[in-house]
Amino acid sequence: MIIYEYPFNERIRTLLRLEDLYEKFIFFLHQEHPQQHHVALSTIFEILEVAGRADLKSDLLQELERQKQTLLGFRSNPAVEAERLDAVIAEVDRCSAALMSAQGKTGQNVRDNEWLMSIRGRTIIPGGACEFDLPSYYAWQHRSAEQRFNDISGWFAPLVPLFDAIALVLRLLRESGRSTNTIATGGSYQQMLQGKVYQMLRLAIDDQLGAIPEMSANKYMLWVRFTSQDGDMKPKSFDSDVSFELTLCNF
Helix, strand or coil, rough: EEEEECCHHHHHHHHHHHHHHHHHHHHEEEEEEEHHHHHHHHHHHHHHCCCCCHHHHHHHHHHHHHHHHHHHHHCCCCCHHHHHHHHHHHHHHHHHHHHCCCCCCCHHHHHHCHHHHHHHHHCCCCCCCCCCCCHHHHHHHCCCHHHHHHHHHHHHHHHHHHHHHHHHHHHHHHHHCCEEEEEEEEEEEECCCCCCCCCEEEEECCCCCCCEEEECHHHHHHEEEEEEEECCCCEEEECECCCCCEECCCC
């Protein structure tokens, strides 16, 4: 099964972008070749661009507090496993405390590093990080893989509380949804939302079908239209019925 996700608002869209960048960063960080570590470092610069919104930290803190109050309300429910509930509440408290203790603007330590900023300025230019442009960076790339790993991990460390909070918020959001088996007749599906507010749509489909969902939604309705690709990767309409699993998520 392939799972596709569609955010209903800009806040969730930003969190999903950061989650995607973080997964990319972790993958390349744990490689050993200098070019792979170059991608990891460049990904930090991309993260700074996306996370540059001043209210991202406060948004996450508010959401974590809201989730905590919601979870506390379940303590009186006999159907809820108390031990598991307490563990999630404790996790929310840990993430909130760590995020609150993070000082300054997101990634300020990277912005204050003139050497890193010189690399960032060159990486936005196609081919701008060549050895004759950045000899000191070229020399750094010839350090051992362990040294480069430790350097990049140190530069990223102040961002860890932010990504722990993002991971927890998105996990709670995904777990909030209920899945339903659905059929798109003739490759197209519409559903009225009847005034209900959702944060994210998740769609799971058998990867053997070759159907690719194109999704859009507003507060009134959601649309899913399936396409396929030919040998030249050009999209074309998928006219057969498509069975898929739909999940609407909301805090």
